[in-house]
Amino acid sequence: MQESELKIGYIIGENTSGRFQFVISDDSNIKKWEYVYLKIKNEIVIGRIEEIKSKSELMNDGMDYQSIDKYAKTGMNDFVNICISTILGKLKDGYLAQSREIIKPGMPVYPASDEILQKVFSFNTEESLNIGSLPDNNVNVSLNVNGLRRHLAILAQTGAGKSHTASVIMEELLKKGASIIVLDPHADYVFMKKGVDGKFYSEGISVFRTPLSTGRYTNNDVGIINNFTIRFSDLTPDDVKGIMDIKEGYTNLISIVDDIYKKMKGKKDLNDFLETAESLPAEDYKKIKGRLTFLKKIKDIFQDYTTGINDYLGPGKMSVMDLSGMDQFLANYFSYRVLSSIYDVKLSSEFKYPVFVFIEEAHNFVPPRSNSNIAKMIKKIAGEGRKFGIFLVVITQRPGKIDADVLSQCNSQIILRVTNPSDQNAILESSENITGYLMEDLPSLDTGEAIIVGEIVKMPAVVKIRNRETMAGGSDIDVIALLREAREEVRKKNDPSEIRKKTKDLLGEF
Numbered sequence: 001m002q003e004s005e006l007k008i009g010y011i012i013g014e015n016t017s018g019r020f021q022f023v024i025s026d027d028s029n030i031k032k033w034e035y036v037y038l039k040i041k042n043e044i045v046i047g048r049i050e051e052i053k054s055k056s057e058l059m060n061d062g063m064d065y066q067s068i069d070k071y072a073k074t075g076m077n078d079f080v081n082i083c084i085s086t087i088l089g090k091l092k093d094g095y096l097a098q099s100r101e102i103i104k105p106g107m108p109v110y111p112a113s114d115e116i117l118q119k120v121f122s123f124n125t126e127e128s129l130n131i132g133s134l135p136d137n138n139v140n141v142s143l144n145v146n147g148l149r150r151h152l153a154i155l156a157q158t159g160a161g162k163s164h165t166a167s168v169i170m171e172e173l174l175k176k177g178a179s180i181i182v183l184d185p186h187a188d189y190v191f192m193k194k195g196v197d198g199k200f201y202s203e204g205i206s207v208f209r210t211p212l213s214t215g216r217y218t219n220n221d222v223g224i225i226n227n228f229t230i231r232f233s234d235l236t237p238d239d240v241k242g243i244m245d246i247k248e249g250y251t252n253l254i255s256i257v258d259d260i261y262k263k264m265k266g267k268k269d270l271n272d273f274l275e276t277a278e279s280l281p282a283e284d285y286k287k288i289k290g291r292l293t294f295l296k297k298i299k300d301i302f303q304d305y306t307t308g309i310n311d312y313l314g315p316g317k318m319s320v321m322d323l324s325g326m327d328q329f330l331a332n333y334f335s336y337r338v339l340s341s342i343y344d345v346k347l348s349s350e351f352k353y354p355v356f357v358f359i360e361e362a363h364n365f366v367p368p369r370s371n372s373n374i375a376k377m378i379k380k381i382a383g384e385g386r387k388f389g390i391f392l393v394v395i396t397q398r399p400g401k402i403d404a405d406v407l408s409q410c411n412s413q414i415i416l417r418v419t420n421p422s423d424q425n426a427i428l429e430s431s432e433n434i435t436g437y438l439m440e441d442l443p444s445l446d447t448g449e450a451i452i453v454g455e456i457v458k459m460p461a462v463v464k465i466r467n468r469e470t471m472a473g474g475s476d477i478d479v480i481a482l483l484r485e486a487r488e489e490v491r492k493k494n495d496p497s498e499i500r501k502k503t504k505d506l507l508g509e510f
């Protein structure tokens with residue numbers, strides 16, 4: 001095909017090494033977010049359309065309705081359609097390298113073919129995770145598993161598709177034999193053992209719950225579950241303080257717990273702890289009584305066995321820690337136990353495979369300036385984890401309410417719809433990958449559409465995340481269907497024939 005047949009426009013006006021503008025014909029089908037290229041000295045320089053402007057000298061913004069109406073009816077037009085495109089780089093061996101060429105007015109602009117785009121959005125099979133496709137064509141987009149080495153953030157407002165996206169990445173990582181831990185405060189991932197068809201999906205997935213869990217699903221709903229239990233005598237005094245939510249500054253309560261430990265003479269189990277506490281001087285007992293009541297309330301988590309790292313960490317194994325129904329500080333404590341044990345085995349190289357840790361609702365575990373054990377552990381992993389092979393996937397709907405250092409340690413971002421300006425600002429500040437142009441698109445993304453930037457992709461892209469293979473938990477409630485059911489219930493309650501039927505059932509024929 002001749003170049004002249006392919007081109008869609010010509011470079012015009014002022015252009016820079018980062019951006020160019022070109023005029024397109026009136027009947028062009030080109031759309032925002034599509035990719036174009038220029039041929040400069042036998043090289044292909046790729047750009048992405050960020051904006052399309054249309055303007056007319058004739059029908060300008062100083063004219064009234066009647067005059068425009070007249071022009072419009074004549075069919076006359078002098079529209080100029082101008083596309084603004086960012087330069088993503090020049091294509092080199094399937095990768096993008098920086099382009100420093102001068103972009104001159106008059107140069108033709110070509111639409112990037114699916115073939116070119118497919119090259120840019122794929123990696124070799126072993127390193128690629130299939131995440132979805134470009135929204136307007138069939139080009140598959142893959143993530144580079146190596147890009148996860150520098151942590152990933154999945155950011156979006158509620159309902160935009162964070163858990164869906166995270167599940168797709170988990171499915172892909174499982175296929176690669178990854179070891180995955182999921183901190184799951186709302187039981188969003190507890191059904192992943194099942195496929196969308198309801199059949200069994202993967203041997204490798206286990207769900208861990210504490211006997212305390214009063215979450216949104218029962219054990220029967222979830223199917224096979226593993227209990228996360230603790231043998232009280234395995235706990236250190238500091239562990240017990242953590243479980244009782246006794247923070248660093250509570251010096252009185254800290255010394256009372258230490259005192260109980262010094263005086264314990266029996267099996268060092270929960271009963272021993274509680275009985276020893278009762279023998280404390282009345283004043284001390286009074287101070288700690290509320291915390292002891294709490295320990296009694298959660299006594300079911302203390303069993304004969306302490307769930308340990310070998311239960312939940314292994315090659316090709318994904319363990320979902322269902323923390324639903326727990327107070328935040330207990331969820332923090334359990335999560336801290338899990339992450340610190342992973343940190344230890346990775347630090348000592350006892351476990352050699354990479355571990356991917358997904359943290360849902362991460363803003364609750366590591367809010368700004370938090371000094372809790374779990375927050376310190378997450379910050380440590382964000383800072384140094386990648387050296388030992390622990391990679392974070394931080395998921396949050398409140399990017400403005402999570403520790404900024406943790407967010408900025410994430411070198412890749414998958415960002416779905418975000419309309420709140422303070423969250424948009426937090427995202428913009430967290431990463432140099434995100435430009436103002438990309439930010440402008442955030443409010444208009446559809447559910448399941450994401451902007452992906454950073455080391456996991458060769459160039460920034462808006463991607464339609466693929467369908468899930470596994471069953472979702474925590475999907476949106478179908479309000480319409482439930483309201484329909486409620487109306488039907490009320491109708492039946494008031495329907496005379498239903499009332500007669502009920503009376504007959506109760507009294508028999510009369």
Ligand SMILES: Nc1ncnc2c1ncn2[C@@H]1O[C@H](COP(=O)(O)OP(=O)(O)OP(=O)(O)O)[C@@H](O)[C@H]1O
Pocket residue numbers: 156157158159160161162163164165188397447448449464465466467472474475476
């Ligand atoms: N790529 C997608 N394709 C099809 N459906 C999707 C996609 N992404 C999300 N959805 C659907 O949109 C709804 C919300 O998705 P999801 O639960 O993942 O959002 P969320 O951002 O995690 O919400 P929340 O903050 O409430 O947990 C779900 O019903 C989900 O199935």
